[in-house]
Amino acid sequence: MDNPLFDSLNTAYAQAMFEEYARNPEGVPAEWRSLFETQGERAVAEGLFVPDQLNDNRPAALEAAPLPPSPSSQAADHLRRALPVVSRATALVQAFRDHGHQLARVDPLGSEPAGHPQLTPAFFGTSMEELAELPASLVMDEVDADRSVADALSDLEDIYAGSIGYEFEHLDDHVKVDWLWEQVESRGHLPEMSPEEKRALLYRLSEVEGMEQFIHRAYLGQKRFSLEGTDALVPMLDLAIELAARKGG
Template identity: 30%
Template sequence: MLPGLNIDTNALRIPSTVVDDQVRIQRLVRAFQEFGHQVANTNPLDLPGKAPPPPELLLDFYGFTEYDLDREFALGPQVLPSFKTTTRQYMTLREILTTCKSIYCGSIGAEYSHLATNEERSWIRERIESPEPYQFPAEEKKRILDRLVWSTNFDKFLAAKFPNAKRFGLEGVESQLPAVKAVIDASAEYGVRNIIFPCCHRGKLNVLSNVTRKPNELIFNEFLGELKSRHGIPGDVKYHLGMNYERETPSGKKVNISILPNPSHLEAQNPVAQDMARAVQQQNEEDRASTMVFNSHTDAAFSGQGFIYETLGLSALKSYETGGTIHLVVNNQVGFTIDPDSARTSSNVSDIVKTIGAPVFHVNTDDVEAVVFVCKLTAGYCAKFAKDCLIDMICYRKNGYNEMD
């Protein structure tokens, strides 16, 4: 009894079974947040021989059975808070399970549980734990389709006219161009005015043509070998060349894009890009956030070359940091001719960025809307926290397994 009040405190106690059940539900949701990416539908090839799901994602791990599927549990801070409304405060176990699978095991596999601060984790969780995380208006869907058409037609033309030349086409990763443009457009909305863009071989000609508007006649003449350097001797190969261009976004923002010229081992350009961004920032100390690095890679190079780890190691040092880099990994699932299982020890190509506490978003390249959503999300994260983040765009090489298409 409460002193002075005729109230039985035992009647106010929540039964221990209810508390225990709610804790088990919280653990289940947390397991999807942490391990859901391992079974997400992010591989467009959907190859056989998948590993079984982690036991933490199974109901019996928490003592639930199929008879519990229609029991209701309270929504709250640790259980899908974005789905709680004034008219809906409970969901059945079946609904919770379906929702968690939709969020964490669909076309996007998010890894953010390893982040150091609750602010970062909550920021990401609020944006992906949503009933409709990426419902684009019709105008934006048309823009995405338009970008797909431009990029695919460019590659089709090159394939028809120069079938025996190296061109590193986008067949199998057609959403790369919409991804690049989405990062640029979203970053501009957060105040970015200068983007240093070290670009990987795959899709670079497409990026030069459709992002920085390099005249197509120049690109085609490079295929024909008709262009000479100013010294009268053959110049570099066409996919090693760079470009500077001021691009206007759909909202009218203007962004200066610098695509770097690169050597054959492309990751060597990464520290150069960081130094370039740092130099621009030091010349504009009052608006450092207006300059960023957007770095594209391919999977085998990203997990295998020392330039990656060395450059990542400088990302948070006061004398070297540039306010966060967005890494876009074009995950071909093959390194020239080698399978991923024989190319690296880590489970994912992206595991190396966990050493600097960067979030990772694995995404199925065949779901272009999911790709665009993730690109916008990473642009927001980079602007908010001034830290690196990574997009693992899982794709394939449709026309060949090495450098030829």
């Protein structure tokens, strides 16, 4: 059995290419043009909608292509307008995941982050007003059905433009990448801490600093013990040991 031409991740993009091909066949990459010319019937059978421009002047491969059940004219028009927007929104969400770390404010001196041109709706030919009309569930998983893409993008900007730079698109294991996306974008790795917990954490970090200074003075000129840059590792180990003990590890 032949593999499908498209899957749920790229159908919207394929539809956008199909519509561009209908307007201007020379305006799409050669491989897409060849696919629509030779396998247009199969593409339609797998779920692509035939653009209006092709109804009167279709290549031979599309002549016998059965049209899917037609929704009302108004619904079909809305769908044709929505699909390119879905494609642009999907690309913008992916851009935040690929390049969002360039928005992170990690310079202690307060310099502005470098940013990236793809992190704006205008780069993909859309706007926040247009994206506000699109349900976020079309381009992202695990989101409130009432939220728009514009709402989701505002959250992504808050997440990626914070004080932590998240960059893991270089990983080859997409299962791990998906898990990291879920953790970062759900903020599951940032549990709320009570004032008491924050004070306890500060006290523990002060103990770490005090231990470092004590060893430095006690063995002056003999050994140099330093935790510079790794202070936070100590309370992290404390938590790991505590959680392991709870689970009987």
